[in-house]
Amino acid sequence: MSLLKSWTGGAAILLALAGGLRAEVTVSQSNDPTEVAEQGLMSVLWTERSAMSAIDKRRVTALTMAPERSKKHATLPEVLSAKWLAAQPAAKGGEQFQCLSQALYFEARGEGVKGQQAVAEVILNRVDDPRFPGSICGVVHQGNSRACQFSWYCDGRSDTVRNKGAYAEVAKVARAMIDGAPRSLTDGATYFHTRAVRPSWSRRFAKTASIGHHIFYANPVRTASN
Known part of the structure; x- marks a missing residue:
């Protein structure tokens, strides 16, 4: 019998004599490779769970769920066009x-359809970003005591829609984007x-991106080195 086995056996006897039956079981399990592997798996799962709980719920939803599309717009184009909108x-x-x-x-009513889609992308991207309000109206109306994110909302002028035709066109863009048209123009701006x-x-x-009269930006990607 090796010295290690003798020591282990002696330790088990002492523990048993001291009423340490539970401790003896623990010593036995610590030498079980299966138990060690299970403990390692539990540690990894706990770490992943902790990391996921730290992520904003809206971001998790955006990453794990496909956009909701209405039955009316089961198939939406990658990039909206005037011809497609006219048929809606x-x-x-x-x-x-x-x-x-x-x-x-x-x-963006003075923009082409592509420019309007790009502006809609920015608003919807903000809704998905935890740094901004979690609804379209919250994003559009966001501001503070000094200014609003979208200046037209608090510039002191009337927000009455006077060009009904232009509004009807941009409304179709809004409907398509809410229904799940791809955000393919601004790369997450x-x-x-x-x-x-x-x-x-x-x-x-x-x-x-640079589309129509607008230039688009996103937060720079940060890595461990910057």
């Missing part, structure tokens, strides 16, 4: 739809500005 019925919807339609009307200005904040973000 008049757009309708509730409060969130109206907020997106208004935003597109005041921010959450910011934009017109070409006529160059705001200081634009230097802090990564340019992702």
Whole structure:
């Protein structure tokens, strides 16, 4: 019998004599490769669970669920077009739809369809981003005591829609984007500005697209080295 076996046996006897039957079982399990593997698996699962719980629930939903599409728009084009929109019925919807339609009307009614889709992408990307409000209306109306994210909402001017035809067109874009049209134009952008200005904040973000009269930006990807 080896010295190690003698020591182990002696330890077990002492534990048993001391009423340490449970401790003897623990010593036995510590030498079971299966038990060690199970303990390692539990540790990994616990780490993953802790990491997942730290992620905003909206982000988890966006990563794990496909966009909800209405039956009416079971098949939506990768990029919307004037021809496709002309074939669609008049757009309708509730409060969130109206907020997106208004935003597109005041921010992008002078753009082509592609430019309107790009602006809609920014708003919907913000909804999915935990740094912004979790609804379309919340994003569109976001602001503070100094200014609003979308200046038309708090510039002191009337928000009455005067061009009904233009509103009907952007409303179709809003409907298609809410129904799940792909966000394929701006590469995840959450910011934009017109070409006529160059705001200081634009230097802090990564340019992702230039469409119509707007330039689009996203938060730069951070790695362990930066």
